[in-house]
Amino acid sequence: MNKEKHFSRNEQYNVYVESKIPKTKDFPTLIWAFLVGGLICVIGQGISDILMLIVPTMGIEEANTWMLIILIFVASFLTGIGVYDRIGVFAGAGSIVPITGFSNSITSPAIEFKKEGIIFGLCVKMFSVAGPVIVSGLVISFVTGIIYLLF
Amino acid sequence: MGKKMGDQTIAFLNKPRIVGNYSIVGKKEGCGPFKDYFHYILKDDLFGESSFEHAERKMLEQAIGCSIKNAGMNINDVDLIVGGDLLNQIISTSFTARYFDRPFLGIYGACSTMAESLAIGATFVDGKYLNNVVCATGTHFSTAERQYRFPLELGNQRPPTSQWTVTGAGSTVLRLADEGHMITKATLGKVTDYGIKDANNMGAAMAPAAMSTLISHFKDTKTSPDDYDLILTGDLGKLGSEILMDLMEHNGYKLGKNYNDCGQMMYNNNQKTFQGGSGCGCSAAIFNSFILKKLDEGVYKNVLYAATGALLSTLSTQQGDSIPGICHAVVIERDSKVGE
Numbered sequence: 464m465n466k467e468k469h470f471s472r473n474e475q476y477n478v479y480v481e482s483k484i485p486k487t488k489d490f491p492t493l494i495w496a497f498l499v500g501g502l503i504c505v506i507g508q509g510i511s512d513i514l515m516l517i518v519p520t521m522g523i524e525e526a527n528t529w530m531l532i533i534l535i536f537v538a539s540f541l542t543g544i545g546v547y548d549r550i551g552v553f554a555g556a557g558s559i560v561p562i563t564g565f566s567n568s569i570t571s572p573a574i575e576f577k578k579e580g581i582i583f584g585l586c587v588k589m590f591s592v593a594g595p596v597i598v599s600g601l602v603i604s605f606v607t608g609i610i611y612l613l614f
Numbered sequence: 615m616g617k618k619m620g621d622q623t624i625a626f627l628n629k630p631r632i633v634g635n636y637s638i639v640g641k642k643e644g645c646g647p648f649k650d651y652f653h654y655i656l657k658d659d660l661f662g663e664s665s666f667e668h669a670e671r672k673m674l675e676q677a678i679g680c681s682i683k684n685a686g687m688n689i690n691d692v693d694l695i696v697g698g699d700l701l702n703q704i705i706s707t708s709f710t711a712r713y714f715d716r717p718f719l720g721i722y723g724a725c726s727t728m729a730e731s732l733a734i735g736a737t738f739v740d741g742k743y744l745n746n747v748v749c750a751t752g753t754h755f756s757t758a759e760r761q762y763r764f765p766l767e768l769g770n771q772r773p774p775t776s777q778w779t780v781t782g783a784g785s786t787v788l789r790l791a792d793e794g795h796m797i798t799k800a801t802l803g804k805v806t807d808y809g810i811k812d813a814n815n816m817g818a819a820m821a822p823a824a825m826s827t828l829i830s831h832f833k834d835t836k837t838s839p840d841d842y843d844l845i846l847t848g849d850l851g852k853l854g855s856e857i858l859m860d861l862m863e864h865n866g867y868k869l870g871k872n873y874n875d876c877g878q879m880m881y882n883n884n885q886k887t888f889q890g891g892s893g894c895g896c897s898a899a900i901f902n903s904f905i906l907k908k909l910d911e912g913v914y915k916n917v918l919y920a921a922t923g924a925l926l927s928t929l930s931t932q933q934g935d936s937i938p939g940i941c942h943a944v945v946i947e948r949d950s951k952v953g954e
Contacts, residue, residue: 551769
Protein backbone atom coordinates (compact mmCIF):
# COMPACT_ATOMS: atom_id res chain seq x y z
CA MET A 464 0.00 0.00 0.00
CA ASN A 465 1.38 3.42 -0.86
CA LYS A 466 1.81 6.20 1.65
CA GLU A 467 -1.01 8.40 0.39
CA LYS A 468 -3.52 5.61 0.59
CA HIS A 469 -2.29 4.88 4.12
CA PHE A 470 -2.76 8.49 5.05
CA SER A 471 -6.36 8.70 3.90
CA ARG A 472 -7.15 5.35 5.53
CA ASN A 473 -5.66 6.55 8.82
CA GLU A 474 -7.49 9.85 8.60
CA GLN A 475 -10.81 8.09 8.09
CA TYR A 476 -10.08 5.76 10.99
CA ASN A 477 -9.19 8.64 13.30
CA VAL A 478 -12.43 10.45 12.41
CA TYR A 479 -14.37 7.24 13.08
CA VAL A 480 -12.62 6.64 16.44
CA GLU A 481 -13.19 10.25 17.47
CA SER A 482 -16.93 9.75 16.92
CA LYS A 483 -16.89 6.58 19.06
CA ILE A 484 -14.97 7.72 22.13
CA PRO A 485 -16.92 8.51 25.27
CA LYS A 486 -16.63 12.18 26.24
CA THR A 487 -15.98 13.52 29.71
CA LYS A 488 -19.23 14.87 31.15
CA ASP A 489 -18.63 18.62 31.37
CA PHE A 490 -21.26 19.64 33.89
CA PRO A 491 -20.52 17.29 36.83
CA THR A 492 -16.75 17.69 36.43
CA LEU A 493 -17.08 21.50 36.44
CA ILE A 494 -19.29 21.44 39.53
CA TRP A 495 -16.93 19.15 41.45
CA ALA A 496 -13.89 21.20 40.45
CA PHE A 497 -15.65 24.40 41.54
CA LEU A 498 -16.79 22.95 44.87
CA VAL A 499 -13.47 21.35 45.86
CA GLY A 500 -11.33 24.21 44.52
CA GLY A 501 -13.58 26.70 46.31
CA LEU A 502 -13.46 24.69 49.53
CA ILE A 503 -9.64 24.66 49.50
CA CYS A 504 -9.64 28.46 49.05
CA VAL A 505 -12.15 28.90 51.89
CA ILE A 506 -9.97 26.74 54.14
CA GLY A 507 -6.96 28.88 53.18
CA GLN A 508 -8.85 32.08 54.01
CA GLY A 509 -9.99 30.55 57.28
CA ILE A 510 -6.44 29.62 58.26
CA SER A 511 -5.13 33.10 57.61
CA ASP A 512 -8.06 34.73 59.49
CA ILE A 513 -7.57 32.46 62.49
CA LEU A 514 -3.81 33.14 62.49
CA MET A 515 -4.43 36.89 62.60
CA LEU A 516 -6.95 36.37 65.38
CA ILE A 517 -4.54 34.32 67.50
CA VAL A 518 -1.52 36.53 66.89
CA PRO A 519 -2.86 40.12 66.70
CA THR A 520 0.56 41.58 65.74
CA MET A 521 0.68 39.48 62.56
CA GLY A 522 0.06 41.40 59.33
CA ILE A 523 -1.99 40.03 56.46
CA GLU A 524 1.07 39.24 54.32
CA GLU A 525 2.79 37.29 57.06
CA ALA A 526 -0.45 35.44 57.81
CA ASN A 527 -0.81 34.50 54.14
CA THR A 528 2.74 33.14 54.04
CA TRP A 529 2.02 30.92 57.03
CA MET A 530 -1.29 29.88 55.48
CA LEU A 531 0.50 28.76 52.29
CA ILE A 532 3.05 26.79 54.30
CA ILE A 533 0.26 25.06 56.22
CA LEU A 534 -1.71 24.21 53.03
CA ILE A 535 1.42 22.84 51.33
CA PHE A 536 2.19 20.70 54.36
CA VAL A 537 -1.35 19.35 54.66
CA ALA A 538 -1.52 18.46 50.92
CA SER A 539 1.88 16.81 51.10
CA PHE A 540 0.78 14.85 54.16
CA LEU A 541 -2.47 13.78 52.48
CA THR A 542 -0.45 12.64 49.46
CA GLY A 543 1.79 10.59 51.71
CA ILE A 544 -1.11 8.74 53.32
CA GLY A 545 -2.73 8.16 49.90
CA VAL A 546 -5.74 10.44 50.24
CA TYR A 547 -4.98 13.33 47.86
CA ASP A 548 -5.09 11.24 44.66
CA ARG A 549 -8.56 10.02 45.65
CA ILE A 550 -9.76 13.62 45.96
CA GLY A 551 -8.19 14.31 42.56
CA VAL A 552 -10.20 11.54 40.88
CA PHE A 553 -13.45 13.50 41.19
CA ALA A 554 -12.21 17.05 41.85
CA GLY A 555 -9.91 17.30 38.79
CA ALA A 556 -8.70 20.86 38.32
CA GLY A 557 -10.33 21.76 41.64
CA SER A 558 -7.53 20.02 43.50
CA ILE A 559 -4.78 20.54 40.88
CA VAL A 560 -4.92 24.33 40.40
CA PRO A 561 -4.60 25.50 44.06
CA ILE A 562 -1.18 25.39 45.70
CA THR A 563 -2.14 22.06 47.28
CA GLY A 564 -2.04 20.51 43.78
CA PHE A 565 1.47 21.84 43.29
CA SER A 566 2.47 20.29 46.59
CA ASN A 567 0.93 16.96 45.49
CA SER A 568 2.77 17.07 42.16
CA ILE A 569 6.13 17.33 43.97
CA THR A 570 5.42 14.91 46.82
CA SER A 571 3.99 12.12 44.65
CA PRO A 572 7.07 11.58 42.41
CA ALA A 573 9.28 11.99 45.48
CA ILE A 574 7.50 9.05 47.14
CA GLU A 575 7.33 7.05 43.91
CA PHE A 576 11.00 7.27 42.96
CA LYS A 577 12.52 7.04 46.44
CA LYS A 578 13.32 3.38 45.72
CA GLU A 579 15.81 4.43 43.04
CA GLY A 580 17.89 6.21 45.68
CA ILE A 581 17.91 9.63 47.33
CA ILE A 582 19.94 11.45 44.66
CA PHE A 583 19.08 9.79 41.35
CA GLY A 584 15.59 8.79 42.38
CA LEU A 585 14.05 11.26 44.76
CA CYS A 586 16.05 14.43 43.95
CA VAL A 587 16.12 13.98 40.17
CA LYS A 588 12.52 12.85 39.70
CA MET A 589 10.97 15.14 42.30
CA PHE A 590 10.25 17.83 39.72
CA SER A 591 9.26 15.52 36.88
CA VAL A 592 5.65 16.69 37.07
CA ALA A 593 6.05 20.17 38.59
CA GLY A 594 9.16 21.06 36.53
CA PRO A 595 7.30 22.69 33.61
CA VAL A 596 5.31 24.85 36.05
CA ILE A 597 8.50 26.09 37.72
CA VAL A 598 10.23 26.76 34.38
CA SER A 599 7.29 28.71 32.96
CA GLY A 600 6.97 30.59 36.26
CA LEU A 601 10.63 31.62 36.08
CA VAL A 602 10.42 32.66 32.43
CA ILE A 603 7.25 34.68 32.92
CA SER A 604 8.62 36.47 36.02
CA PHE A 605 11.82 37.28 34.08
CA VAL A 606 9.84 38.77 31.19
CA THR A 607 7.58 40.67 33.60
CA GLY A 608 10.67 41.98 35.42
CA ILE A 609 12.18 43.28 32.18
CA ILE A 610 8.92 45.01 31.24
CA TYR A 611 8.71 46.54 34.73
CA LEU A 612 12.32 47.75 34.45
CA LEU A 613 11.76 49.41 31.06
CA PHE A 614 8.48 51.21 31.71
CA MET B 615 -0.06 -31.53 4.17
CA GLY B 616 2.45 -28.82 4.91
CA LYS B 617 2.68 -27.12 8.23
CA LYS B 618 2.16 -23.66 6.83
CA MET B 619 -1.37 -22.65 5.94
CA GLY B 620 -1.99 -19.68 3.72
CA ASP B 621 -0.03 -16.55 4.39
CA GLN B 622 0.47 -16.23 8.15
CA THR B 623 -0.76 -19.40 9.82
CA ILE B 624 1.05 -22.47 11.12
CA ALA B 625 -0.71 -25.78 11.69
CA PHE B 626 0.69 -27.90 14.51
CA LEU B 627 0.25 -31.42 13.19
CA ASN B 628 1.66 -33.12 16.30
CA LYS B 629 -0.69 -31.08 18.48
CA PRO B 630 1.31 -29.79 21.46
CA ARG B 631 -0.74 -30.11 24.62
CA ILE B 632 -1.27 -27.81 27.57
CA VAL B 633 -0.17 -29.98 30.49
CA GLY B 634 0.14 -27.38 33.21
CA ASN B 635 -1.08 -23.87 33.89
CA TYR B 636 -1.19 -21.30 36.67
CA SER B 637 -2.64 -17.82 37.14
CA ILE B 638 -2.01 -15.23 39.81
CA VAL B 639 -3.63 -11.81 40.14
CA GLY B 640 -3.65 -8.72 42.34
CA LYS B 641 -6.21 -7.69 44.92
CA LYS B 642 -8.32 -5.54 42.59
CA GLU B 643 -8.51 -8.28 39.94
CA GLY B 644 -9.36 -10.71 42.73
CA CYS B 645 -12.54 -8.71 43.39
CA GLY B 646 -13.61 -8.99 39.74
CA PRO B 647 -15.95 -11.47 38.07
CA PHE B 648 -13.30 -14.23 37.80
CA LYS B 649 -12.22 -14.32 41.42
CA ASP B 650 -13.21 -17.96 41.77
CA TYR B 651 -11.13 -19.07 38.80
CA PHE B 652 -7.67 -17.67 39.57
CA HIS B 653 -5.22 -19.97 41.30
CA TYR B 654 -3.91 -17.30 43.65
CA ILE B 655 -4.95 -13.77 44.62
CA LEU B 656 -2.46 -11.39 46.23
CA LYS B 657 -3.43 -9.98 49.59
CA ASP B 658 -1.53 -6.79 48.94
CA ASP B 659 0.05 -5.48 45.77
CA LEU B 660 3.58 -5.47 47.19
CA PHE B 661 3.42 -9.26 47.75
CA GLY B 662 5.76 -8.90 50.74
CA GLU B 663 8.52 -7.36 48.60
CA SER B 664 10.32 -4.05 48.87
CA SER B 665 9.18 -2.66 45.51
CA PHE B 666 6.44 -3.26 42.94
CA GLU B 667 9.06 -4.41 40.42
CA HIS B 668 10.14 -7.13 42.85
CA ALA B 669 6.49 -8.04 43.41
CA GLU B 670 6.04 -8.48 39.65
CA ARG B 671 9.03 -10.84 39.54
CA LYS B 672 7.74 -12.79 42.50
CA MET B 673 4.36 -13.22 40.80
CA LEU B 674 6.07 -14.52 37.68
CA GLU B 675 8.27 -16.81 39.74
CA GLN B 676 5.24 -18.29 41.46
CA ALA B 677 3.31 -18.62 38.18
CA ILE B 678 6.17 -20.41 36.40
CA GLY B 679 7.07 -22.58 39.38
CA CYS B 680 3.51 -23.68 40.12
CA SER B 681 2.65 -24.31 36.46
CA ILE B 682 5.63 -26.69 36.28
CA LYS B 683 4.41 -28.37 39.46
CA ASN B 684 0.87 -28.61 38.05
CA ALA B 685 2.32 -30.35 35.01
CA GLY B 686 3.79 -32.94 37.36
CA MET B 687 7.33 -32.03 36.41
CA ASN B 688 10.56 -31.00 37.97
CA ILE B 689 12.28 -27.75 37.02
CA ASN B 690 15.09 -29.74 35.40
CA ASP B 691 12.60 -31.27 32.94
CA VAL B 692 11.96 -27.82 31.44
CA ASP B 693 13.80 -27.32 28.15
CA LEU B 694 12.88 -23.72 27.61
CA ILE B 695 11.11 -20.80 29.24
CA VAL B 696 9.63 -18.29 26.77
CA GLY B 697 8.24 -15.08 28.13
CA GLY B 698 8.24 -11.33 28.38
CA ASP B 699 6.64 -8.39 30.12
CA LEU B 700 6.09 -4.66 29.74
CA LEU B 701 8.98 -3.20 31.69
CA ASN B 702 11.96 -1.72 29.87
CA GLN B 703 14.42 -4.41 28.77
CA ILE B 704 11.85 -7.00 29.95
CA ILE B 705 13.54 -7.12 33.34
CA SER B 706 10.74 -8.90 35.16
CA THR B 707 10.83 -12.08 33.09
CA SER B 708 14.57 -12.29 32.54
CA PHE B 709 15.34 -11.52 36.19
CA THR B 710 12.86 -14.21 37.19
CA ALA B 711 14.39 -16.70 34.74
CA ARG B 712 17.74 -16.56 36.52
CA TYR B 713 16.19 -18.34 39.53
CA PHE B 714 15.19 -21.30 37.39
CA ASP B 715 18.58 -21.83 35.76
CA ARG B 716 17.04 -23.19 32.56
CA PRO B 717 17.31 -21.96 28.92
CA PHE B 718 15.31 -18.78 28.39
CA LEU B 719 14.02 -16.80 25.41
CA GLY B 720 12.92 -13.27 26.26
CA ILE B 721 10.31 -11.85 23.91
CA TYR B 722 8.54 -8.53 23.65
CA GLY B 723 5.08 -8.36 22.13
CA ALA B 724 3.62 -5.89 24.63
CA CYS B 725 0.29 -7.27 25.78
CA SER B 726 0.26 -9.92 23.02
CA THR B 727 3.10 -11.75 24.80
CA MET B 728 1.01 -14.68 26.05
CA ALA B 729 -0.18 -15.65 22.56
CA GLU B 730 3.25 -14.95 21.09
CA SER B 731 4.98 -17.18 23.64
CA LEU B 732 2.39 -19.94 23.10
CA ALA B 733 2.99 -19.77 19.34
CA ILE B 734 6.77 -19.95 19.78
CA GLY B 735 6.57 -22.66 22.44
CA ALA B 736 4.15 -24.75 20.40
CA THR B 737 6.46 -24.51 17.37
CA PHE B 738 9.44 -25.86 19.33
CA VAL B 739 7.36 -28.66 20.83
CA ASP B 740 5.56 -29.55 17.62
CA GLY B 741 8.85 -29.72 15.73
CA LYS B 742 10.14 -32.06 18.46
CA TYR B 743 13.14 -29.85 19.03
CA LEU B 744 12.20 -29.57 22.69
CA ASN B 745 10.04 -31.62 25.03
CA ASN B 746 8.76 -29.23 27.68
CA VAL B 747 8.34 -25.53 27.11
CA VAL B 748 7.01 -23.01 29.65
CA CYS B 749 5.27 -19.90 28.29
CA ALA B 750 4.80 -17.10 30.79
CA THR B 751 4.10 -13.42 31.14
CA GLY B 752 2.94 -10.94 33.74
CA THR B 753 2.37 -7.28 34.53
CA HIS B 754 1.84 -5.13 37.57
CA PHE B 755 -0.38 -2.05 37.67
CA SER B 756 2.02 0.01 39.73
CA THR B 757 5.15 -0.73 37.67
CA ALA B 758 3.39 -0.06 34.37
CA GLU B 759 1.85 3.11 35.74
CA ARG B 760 5.19 4.61 36.76
CA GLN B 761 6.86 3.60 33.49
CA TYR B 762 4.15 4.78 31.10
CA ARG B 763 2.18 7.38 33.04
CA PHE B 764 2.31 9.31 36.33
CA PRO B 765 3.26 8.62 39.95
CA LEU B 766 0.58 6.66 41.78
CA GLU B 767 -0.22 9.35 44.33
CA LEU B 768 -0.59 12.17 41.79
CA GLY B 769 -4.11 13.60 41.98
CA ASN B 770 -4.84 13.55 38.25
CA GLN B 771 -7.93 12.33 36.41
CA ARG B 772 -7.82 9.41 33.99
CA PRO B 773 -9.51 10.02 30.65
CA PRO B 774 -12.64 7.98 29.88
CA THR B 775 -10.85 6.01 27.13
CA SER B 776 -8.13 4.74 29.47
CA GLN B 777 -7.67 1.17 30.65
CA TRP B 778 -6.37 -0.27 33.90
CA THR B 779 -3.16 -2.31 33.73
CA VAL B 780 -3.84 -5.69 35.29
CA THR B 781 -1.72 -6.93 38.17
CA GLY B 782 -1.34 -10.55 37.27
CA ALA B 783 0.70 -13.29 35.68
CA GLY B 784 0.02 -16.51 33.86
CA SER B 785 2.10 -19.48 32.85
CA THR B 786 1.40 -22.45 30.58
CA VAL B 787 3.44 -25.64 30.10
CA LEU B 788 3.42 -27.28 26.66
CA ARG B 789 4.45 -30.83 25.82
CA LEU B 790 3.64 -33.61 23.34
CA ALA B 791 1.49 -35.76 25.60
CA ASP B 792 -1.49 -38.06 25.48
CA GLU B 793 -3.75 -35.82 27.46
CA GLY B 794 -4.41 -32.08 27.59
CA HIS B 795 -5.97 -29.39 25.45
CA MET B 796 -4.23 -29.01 22.11
CA ILE B 797 -2.76 -26.00 20.40
CA THR B 798 -3.58 -26.72 16.80
CA LYS B 799 -2.87 -23.51 14.91
CA ALA B 800 -1.14 -20.19 15.31
CA THR B 801 -1.48 -17.06 13.20
CA LEU B 802 1.47 -14.71 13.50
CA GLY B 803 0.42 -11.08 13.31
CA LYS B 804 1.70 -8.13 11.32
CA VAL B 805 2.52 -4.78 12.86
CA THR B 806 -0.48 -2.63 12.02
CA ASP B 807 -0.71 1.12 12.47
CA TYR B 808 -3.82 3.12 11.66
CA GLY B 809 -2.41 6.40 12.90
CA ILE B 810 -3.87 6.61 16.43
CA LYS B 811 -1.65 8.88 18.53
CA ASP B 812 -3.53 8.98 21.82
CA ALA B 813 -1.65 6.77 24.30
CA ASN B 814 -4.76 6.82 26.48
CA ASN B 815 -6.75 5.08 23.78
CA MET B 816 -4.92 1.78 23.30
CA GLY B 817 -8.08 -0.10 22.35
CA ALA B 818 -8.50 1.99 19.21
CA ALA B 819 -4.78 1.66 18.42
CA MET B 820 -4.81 -2.15 18.70
CA ALA B 821 -8.19 -2.96 17.12
CA PRO B 822 -6.87 -2.76 13.50
CA ALA B 823 -4.09 -5.22 14.39
CA ALA B 824 -6.66 -7.62 15.83
CA MET B 825 -8.75 -7.23 12.70
CA SER B 826 -5.75 -7.90 10.46
CA THR B 827 -4.77 -11.08 12.31
CA LEU B 828 -8.32 -12.41 12.64
CA ILE B 829 -9.09 -11.88 8.95
CA SER B 830 -5.80 -13.53 7.95
CA HIS B 831 -6.60 -16.41 10.27
CA PHE B 832 -10.07 -16.97 8.81
CA LYS B 833 -8.71 -16.75 5.26
CA ASP B 834 -5.67 -18.98 5.91
CA THR B 835 -7.62 -21.69 7.71
CA LYS B 836 -10.78 -21.31 5.58
CA THR B 837 -12.86 -20.92 8.72
CA SER B 838 -15.40 -18.30 9.79
CA PRO B 839 -16.12 -16.74 13.20
CA ASP B 840 -18.99 -19.19 13.67
CA ASP B 841 -16.60 -22.15 13.66
CA TYR B 842 -15.31 -21.19 17.11
CA ASP B 843 -17.04 -21.49 20.45
CA LEU B 844 -15.14 -18.47 21.65
CA ILE B 845 -13.09 -15.80 19.95
CA LEU B 846 -11.16 -14.00 22.63
CA THR B 847 -9.08 -10.87 22.08
CA GLY B 848 -6.46 -9.79 24.59
CA ASP B 849 -7.03 -6.36 26.01
CA LEU B 850 -8.91 -4.15 23.60
CA GLY B 851 -11.28 -3.02 26.35
CA LYS B 852 -14.91 -2.06 25.83
CA LEU B 853 -14.27 0.66 23.25
CA GLY B 854 -11.63 -1.36 21.38
CA SER B 855 -13.90 -4.39 21.11
CA GLU B 856 -16.73 -2.29 19.74
CA ILE B 857 -14.34 -0.85 17.17
CA LEU B 858 -13.10 -4.34 16.28
CA MET B 859 -16.65 -5.58 15.77
CA ASP B 860 -17.35 -2.62 13.49
CA LEU B 861 -14.12 -3.16 11.55
CA MET B 862 -14.79 -6.88 11.13
CA GLU B 863 -18.34 -6.28 9.99
CA HIS B 864 -17.05 -3.74 7.50
CA ASN B 865 -14.84 -6.53 6.08
CA GLY B 866 -17.63 -9.06 5.91
CA TYR B 867 -17.00 -11.02 9.12
CA LYS B 868 -19.61 -10.76 11.81
CA LEU B 869 -18.39 -11.29 15.36
CA GLY B 870 -21.40 -12.44 17.31
CA LYS B 871 -22.09 -13.70 20.81
CA ASN B 872 -19.05 -15.97 20.69
CA TYR B 873 -16.75 -12.94 20.76
CA ASN B 874 -15.35 -11.45 23.94
CA ASP B 875 -12.36 -9.50 25.17
CA CYS B 876 -10.26 -10.20 28.27
CA GLY B 877 -9.95 -6.46 28.98
CA GLN B 878 -13.67 -5.91 29.24
CA MET B 879 -14.19 -9.18 31.13
CA MET B 880 -11.58 -8.56 33.83
CA TYR B 881 -13.35 -6.05 36.08
CA ASN B 882 -16.84 -5.34 37.32
CA ASN B 883 -18.44 -2.13 36.10
CA ASN B 884 -18.30 -0.56 39.57
CA GLN B 885 -14.50 -0.95 39.76
CA LYS B 886 -14.05 2.33 37.83
CA THR B 887 -11.53 1.14 35.28
CA PHE B 888 -13.35 2.90 32.42
CA GLN B 889 -12.62 0.68 29.39
CA GLY B 890 -11.46 -2.36 31.38
CA GLY B 891 -8.12 -4.11 31.85
CA SER B 892 -4.93 -4.13 29.82
CA GLY B 893 -1.39 -5.45 30.09
CA CYS B 894 0.25 -8.83 29.46
CA GLY B 895 -1.16 -10.14 32.72
CA CYS B 896 -4.74 -9.43 31.65
CA SER B 897 -5.20 -12.08 28.99
CA ALA B 898 -2.50 -14.35 30.49
CA ALA B 899 -4.39 -14.62 33.78
CA ILE B 900 -7.80 -15.13 32.16
CA PHE B 901 -6.45 -17.64 29.65
CA ASN B 902 -4.70 -19.69 32.31
CA SER B 903 -7.71 -19.73 34.63
CA PHE B 904 -11.17 -19.22 33.22
CA ILE B 905 -10.60 -20.31 29.61
CA LEU B 906 -8.72 -23.53 30.39
CA LYS B 907 -11.23 -24.33 33.14
CA LYS B 908 -14.14 -23.92 30.73
CA LEU B 909 -12.32 -26.12 28.20
CA ASP B 910 -11.97 -28.72 30.98
CA GLU B 911 -15.68 -28.50 31.68
CA GLY B 912 -16.50 -28.80 28.02
CA VAL B 913 -18.26 -25.45 27.81
CA TYR B 914 -15.90 -24.54 24.97
CA LYS B 915 -14.55 -27.01 22.43
CA ASN B 916 -12.36 -24.72 20.43
CA VAL B 917 -11.14 -21.27 21.30
CA LEU B 918 -9.43 -18.70 19.12
CA TYR B 919 -7.26 -16.71 21.49
CA ALA B 920 -5.91 -13.53 19.88
CA ALA B 921 -3.85 -11.42 22.27
CA THR B 922 -3.26 -7.83 21.23
CA GLY B 923 -0.36 -5.52 22.00
CA ALA B 924 0.37 -1.82 21.58
CA LEU B 925 4.02 -1.44 20.65
CA LEU B 926 4.57 2.05 22.00
CA SER B 927 7.02 3.59 24.41
CA THR B 928 6.81 6.86 26.31
CA LEU B 929 9.55 8.20 24.05
CA SER B 930 7.67 7.44 20.82
CA THR B 931 4.52 9.04 22.22
CA GLN B 932 6.38 12.17 23.29
CA GLN B 933 7.95 12.46 19.84
CA GLY B 934 4.46 12.46 18.36
CA ASP B 935 4.58 9.03 16.69
CA SER B 936 1.44 7.01 16.17
CA ILE B 937 0.95 3.71 18.00
CA PRO B 938 1.60 0.47 16.09
CA GLY B 939 -0.32 -2.56 17.26
CA ILE B 940 0.20 -6.29 16.91
CA CYS B 941 -1.95 -9.34 17.45
CA HIS B 942 -1.03 -13.03 17.50
CA ALA B 943 -3.66 -15.73 17.53
CA VAL B 944 -3.60 -19.36 18.64
CA VAL B 945 -6.31 -21.99 18.38
CA ILE B 946 -6.87 -24.23 21.41
CA GLU B 947 -8.95 -27.36 20.93
CA ARG B 948 -10.49 -29.28 23.75
CA ASP B 949 -9.28 -32.71 24.71
CA SER B 950 -12.46 -34.59 25.56
CA LYS B 951 -10.54 -36.88 27.92
CA VAL B 952 -9.87 -33.98 30.30
CA GLY B 953 -12.41 -33.39 33.04
CA GLU B 954 -14.17 -36.72 32.67
